Amino acid sequence: MSTRHIVIETHLGPITLVAKGETIAGLYFRHHVRRPSQEAFGPEVADSTDPLLNEAARQLRDYLAGRRRQFDLPLAAEGDSFQHAVWDIVKSIQCGDTTTYGRIAEQVRDRSLAQQVGQAVGANPLCIFVPCHRVVGSNGSLTGYAGGLKRKQALLELEEPSAASAGRLF
Numbered sequence: 001m002s003t004r005h006i007v008i009e010t011h012l013g014p015i016t017l018v019a020k021g022e023t024i025a026g027l028y029f030r031h032h033v034r035r036p037s038q039e040a041f042g043p044e045v046a047d048s049t050d051p052l053l054n055e056a057a058r059q060l061r062d063y064l065a066g067r068r069r070q071f072d073l074p075l076a077a078e079g080d081s082f083q084h085a086v087w088d089i090v091k092s093i094q095c096g097d098t099t100t101y102g103r104i105a106e107q108v109r110d111r112s113l114a115q116q117v118g119q120a121v122g123a124n125p126l127c128i129f130v131p132c133h134r135v136v137g138s139n140g141s142l143t144g145y146a147g148g149l150k151r152k153q154a155l156l157e158l159e160e161p162s163a164a165s166a167g168r169l170f
Helices: 051-064 081-091 101-107 111-122 149-159 162-167
Strands: 003-008 015-020 023-029
Touching: 003 051, 015 051, 023 051, 081 101, 081 111, 101 111
Parallel strands: none
Antiparallel strands: 003 015, 015 023
């Protein structure tokens, strides 16, 4: 399976997109919490020469410009079964909506697992594509995000229905 990557410039800073074979396996900011070593990304390629990475970059740019609300990409994150259960729930959070770590823990059948849910959300290697920025604290406050809270806030504001912006907490 050939691993390779591209780096695209965005208003959120440079973003590294990683592909393994025919799937997207990573989306990382420059100062991403839990960012793998550069060697794990494989060689850098020109997006124009890689149809999969080119499409991922196009969809990400469209999303960041407000022209796309969901992604249609083959995704393959590496993680354990609990992480995948959490990430599957996170994938189902609609653009413009949020949920809490506690609600996700309830969906995996144990409210006491909220901290483990937070760890799984934080380990998500496909942030934005698997929208972990849509997971907030129990009182609606912004809490940890591997790309930083300013980026989390920017992503939530990008997705926010205009009528809701007057009543938000952040």
